[in-house]
Amino acid sequence: MGWLAIVLAVVALALFGAWRYAMATNAVFLLDGADRVFGGTAGARLALRDSRYGPLAAQRIDVMVPDPAPAQPLPVLIFFHGGSWNSGSPGDYHFVGRTFARAGYVVVLAGYRLTPDGIYPHMLEDGAKAVAWTRDNAARYGGDPERVFLIGHSAGAYTAAMLSLERQWLGREGLPEGFVKGTVGLSGPYDFYPFTSDSARAAFGHVPVPETTQPIHFARGDAQPLLLLTGDADTTVKPRNSKALARAVGNLGGAVETAIVPGADHADTAMKLAAPFNRDRRVLDPVLAFLSAHGGASAPVQAGGR
Template sequence: MPHLHQIGALLLLTALVFVAHNTLSAIPSRRIKNISYLTTTTPDTAAERHLLDVYTPRKKSEALRPVVVFIHGGNWTSGKKDIYWFIGRRLAKQGVVAVVINYRLSPAVQVPAMANDCARAVQWTTQHIAEYGGDPSRIYVMGHSAGGGLAALLATDDKLFTDIGVGKNPVKGAILNDPAGINMYDYLLKMEYPNDKQYLTSFGRNPEGWRDASPLYKVRPGLPPMLLYTGERTYPSIIAGTKALQEKLQAVGVQSQYRIIPRKKHVPMVAQMFWKRNVIYRDLLVLVK
């Protein structure tokens, strides 16, 4: 994972190319921007980072719709929800209420605090999403890169929710797109690449902390279903971590599906989601509906 810090800039450039496409396809959905998911009195509140956007279909529905909370990537050090408008729009266009979130980043905080932010965003979603036509009993999490690793933590670590006063993990399933950090314990023990020390800023220097921030070691029977994807040409560590996660999920009887997307590198794995008929959306709609 030596070059994940470039993802924000690359995605921003890609998004600019597709602004016209977004304008043409935005009509079927509505975006409610910059909702704070923490109160200003919450300790350590970061005004810009504790925000989310909600995307809803404009077409009315008597029934509440499934909900997907999307967590952006960016090497745990960069990225923001505004880059990923296309995912919110595409989901809403297909009848899903989408919640696209910000969270605090390194070096201001480390991964446990990021996961806590994401859990609080999910908590807000359970409390408020019915106001936007979403079903609080059908909340799924999705993420790319570092966001995929955080989404996996939400699906596997119930303590993230009990720590904030949520008695039962509300996550009903996870969609992990080229997820990073699935087995950060093994990755940081090996330190195979020249720039790997950069990740100590986000994960700390304690190997036990690396293990606790790695979803692979939280797999157990009874977890919600998961969809896993990696690009054929993505980083080897992401492929290895995702394969290990799939094998462990299957071994304990958790419903999961793993696809390798031909010819795709890391950034194109999320850029491909500009197109609503992308295979990830097709699988996702089967899972959530």
């Protein structure tokens, strides 16, 4: 092994360790920094930073767009971050924005209230408001408000799934049935009652009928298409969540796909959206294929923007 290969191997190990630390401490900005270094920033531009879609401090929004921008309106992807309902912000996840902007999307990174303020159903109220903001503002950033998709990781996948399955949240914001064209959940909790984690108890433990907090409770056959992607080594949010929801929706005649990534754990399904880890395309490719099949962009993503 040459010296360059040794250096690259050491750097890769250091990055992997930094990512594990980031996930353990909710310091996901470390991963965003790695993405900037190894993937560059070319091909995507931050068009809106730390703005608001509502009056509350947590109702923040960032928008990432392709650079240069194409002439035609682009599909829009709204991303809800994870963090156990108690941490995270849109700015930590610019790597997601860069990755999907390069793939031909206007990417809306939406924050929401976190515990102790962000108890159920505040994350859903905020998520719905972010979708309504997107309807009203996507065009000014080159987005097509007729082609809006949702994606979330972990706690954010919970929000994306609930907005897709339980009609009331988007309905409260005046959004018509079918406004969202498809939803992607990455390592999401969809069937997690009884609550076994402190974070779940903090966010949902006060609800008199806890079953009504569960996405599987609202499985229906006429929802927009779903892609539920997870890793078979996920011990934080076990793969049975994705399998159970897919089975429930499928049994009702709904359009649902699952993608189980061998050897991937809870962190991996987000990590593989950032450089240099996105060279392993087992997360990105199924997501892009699903979105394209339902009206999203058809152009393949580049691994980096340099």
